[in-house]
Amino acid sequence: MNDDPLQDGELRDVARRLGARAAERLDVERTAAAVLRRLAEKPRREPWTHEPAVWLRLAAAVALLLGAGTLLHTRRRPAAQSVVAGVEVNDLSAEQLRDVLKTVDQSVDDETTGAAGALGATETELDDLTAPELRTLLRTLEG
């Protein structure tokens, strides 16, 4: 036996009556006209994430950052790689290797002091190195 004073059906009936007066009073045609007028008056303002200009600016900023990062990375890499690009180290003579290493030393010295210092210590001894030793040194510098 259910001695609940308020049955589910009755609760639903009462709930259906809530707001009924407000609904009856509403002038639907006037509301529709007002909605359309307001939509026309205030064009939709897109969230900032939907604005193409913002995305273009963001994309441009990312491209600039990536470009700058790539450039910096390239400049910091030992120049030997670009100096000897396309040339097999084994094909170079001892003299050519010394020239390359001197060029590397020169260009790295201009860019980064740390690498230049390391290479500078070897510069004076380049003439004393054999061809295989020069190749090994060049490969080390190539990373």
Next chain:
Amino acid sequence: MPQAEPVAATDAALIAAWQTGDEQAATELVRRHARALARFLGATGAADAEIDDLVQETFIRAFRGVGRFRGQCQFRTWLLTIGGNVLKDWARRGKRARAVVPLEEGLRAPDGDPHEHAEAGELEERLQEGLGRLPRMQREVFLLRAQQGLEYDDIAAALGTSSGAARVHYHHAVKRLKEYLK
């Protein structure tokens, strides 16, 4: 030969037409759903004097954001949940004068037992108060189900929850409301 009755456009067709700029389609959607929305807002706690503004604001938000409506539920269910958000924002900005709608005078019949009518009105007032004490989810699920007669699946899709969770919210709402109305 009998003339065929014109077939009413579905909400989906009206939405598609509105998206191409058909204002008549938007007007028809307002005609179809404005009163249900007003009842929902009234039951949720909106003051009578603000219902018109709230209904307008809800439709404006719905029409502007209609691209996000993917038919996951009925348009009306989606619209009512937007109405709930509008009311919440309204209250946050302090525009809502009061939380409880007064007794529905219009519901009282001019004849009949005055005592019976007064009791019915009191019950509505108490239910309104009880709804105001429920968590928002329970209140909305209860009204969408009990007042609007919507299906749990539809309610769940509109509120971004599961059908089972919607049933649980409804069950808790009914339990708490009955306790409050005792």
